[in-house]
Amino acid sequence: MTAHIIDGKAIAQEVRAEWKVRADALKARGIMPGLAVIIVGEDAASKIYVGNKVKACAELGIHSEHIALSADTHEATLLAKIAELNADPAIHGILVQLPVPKHIDSNKVLEAISPGKDVDGFHPQNVGALVTGSTLFPPCTPYGAMKLLEKTGIEIEGKHAVVVGRSNIVGKPMALMLLHKNATVTICTSRTRDLARHTRDADILVVATGKPQMITGDMIKPGAAVIDVGINRLPSGKLVGDVDFDSAKEVAGWITPVPGGVGPMTITMLVANTVQAAERGAK
Numbered sequence: 303m304t305a306h307i308i309d310g311k312a313i314a315q316e317v318r319a320e321w322k323v324r325a326d327a328l329k330a331r332g333i334m335p336g337l338a339v340i341i342v343g344e345d346a347a348s349k350i351y352v353g354n355k356v357k358a359c360a361e362l363g364i365h366s367e368h369i370a371l372s373a374d375t376h377e378a379t380l381l382a383k384i385a386e387l388n389a390d391p392a393i394h395g396i397l398v399q400l401p402v403p404k405h406i407d408s409n410k411v412l413e414a415i416s417p418g419k420d421v422d423g424f425h426p427q428n429v430g431a432l433v434t435g436s437t438l439f440p441p442c443t444p445y446g447a448m449k450l451l452e453k454t455g456i457e458i459e460g461k462h463a464v465v466v467g468r469s470n471i472v473g474k475p476m477a478l479m480l481l482h483k484n485a486t487v488t489i490c491t492s493r494t495r496d497l498a499r500h501t502r503d504a505d506i507l508v509v510a511t512g513k514p515q516m517i518t519g520d521m522i523k524p525g526a527a528v529i530d531v532g533i534n535r536l537p538s539g540k541l542v543g544d545v546d547f548d549s550a551k552e553v554a555g556w557i558t559p560v561p562g563g564v565g566p567m568t569i570t571m572l573v574a575n576t577v578q579a580a581e582r583g584a585k
């Protein structure tokens with residue numbers, strides 16, 4: 303069996319087109335959705351992510367501000383900048399690219415962002431609301447993974463979903479979102495005994511571990527939907543996921559490639575959250 307490839311690039315284009323219609327409707331009413339992205343320091347990967355976020359806003363024709371602060375910026379200066387953006391009516395979404403330098407308390411930073419502008423969905427108020435199914439902003443990566451399932455027509459209700467990884471930004475919110483769609487959810491971590499026993503029982507398998515190619519074909523149930531969140535660069539320079547694509551695609555029913563799977567969706571959902579924030583403000 304060879305799996306259907308879930309084309310994240312194509313689905314991201316489709317979803318962006320849907321949100322462009324909504325952004326254009328706001329612009330026709332004189333409201334320009336605006337996103338502020340703050341980066342502190344010189345982390346090369348973070349710079350690329352921020353550049354891609356700003357580019358996605360430009361493609362959709364919405365306003366974005368790229369605020370680059372030096373690595374030695376005081377925490378108080380960053381918090382003051384966030385307070386300024388919280389009060390700025392031209393800005394509907396604020397995100398601070400993580401990680402921030404060690405001398406800055408990332409929890410303090412996330413709590414400083416107004417929950418109504420927290421387009422990454424990391425403010426404790428939005429995280430809490432995610433548990434009850436009422437968050438203003440679903441975190442972008444799991445939100446994007448859910449969209450891939452929805453757009454591919456993969457049924458979630460009643461299915462056994464296994465999420466490997468429990469980070470605050472991917473694993474935990476992903477598990478909650480699947481639960482809200484009535485999946486039976488198992489969460490696996492580095493402490494899970496006999497991981498393969500769990501993954502082999504998954505109708506939907508979501509992998510977010512940061513361990514290159516750790517899930518192999520023999521760990522997958524025939525016909526399963528496999529969502530690979532991982533992005534890892536091998537010493538050879540090749541980009542791979544947390545799933546061994548070549549062996550997995552022979553067993554799975556559907557699978558996301560890396561690159562071109564979840565990655566393009568993350569930025570798309572960030573733009574979606576920004577437009578949605580502007581819509582809320584316009585009511």
Ligand code: NDP
Nearest residue numbers: 443467468469472491492510511512531532533564565568
């Ligand atoms: P974290 O390092 O924060 O979390 C990794 C999780 O995986 C932890 O919960 C850890 O368990 C678990 N884990 C690690 N090894 C194993 C193992 N052998 N068996 C089972 N569980 C294991 O990573 P993130 O969630 O931030 O990111 C995960 C991956 O997703 C990375 O490759 C990252 O680059 C990628 N990513 C991709 C994005 C995208 O846009 N596509 C966005 C964000 C991340 P424990 O808690 O016990 O330590």
